[in-house]
Amino acid sequence: MVLCTCGLQCVVRTSWTNRNPGRLFYSCPTYNSSFPFIGWVDPSMCDRSLDIIPGLLRTRDALEDGLALEQERADWEEHRANKEETRANQAELRAKMEEERAKKLRKYLIITWVLFASYVYLQI
Template sequence: MEMCHFGLEAIGKTSWTNENPGRQFYTCPLENNVCQYFNWLDPPMCQRSNMIIPGLLRSKNRLEQEINVKLMLANVSRETKCRV
């Protein structure tokens, strides 16, 4: 069990920054990491992973946005037909 500087059980989170995509770390459970505790849970990723993962995340987010727009347009179209 990992403890923060205040003696509280640290919580695990995942980094989604371009520098450390998908890396897990421990941090203080208090809001805004009050005691500034930080500890990586896993070793650094290889350079190739650091290059590939952000691109995959951007593609995933773009596809999700496209799906949401299509669903929204389908709902609007369906509502319009129901009013006629």
């Protein structure tokens, strides 16, 4: 158990700096402490690792950014397709409503002509 200078038990954190990528270190558990670094948990890495790991991390970050951008674009395309589908469905619904209205008007016109013809026939 490693204690911080403030008296609390240290926590183990991971460094992601270019100089010490992936190294574990002891840190004060208090947020924004004046003792952010107490000491290393593991030994330092070889020089080759220090050259390779930051490049790998940058490549991974670039791929994740590209993937996020592609996902955002796919979401936008899906939203646009749904919007167009909704518009098409609304237009289809309006066309059906107009067709039903036209059928009703034809029925009323036929009934009106039948009543008119009946009236004229009865007047003769």
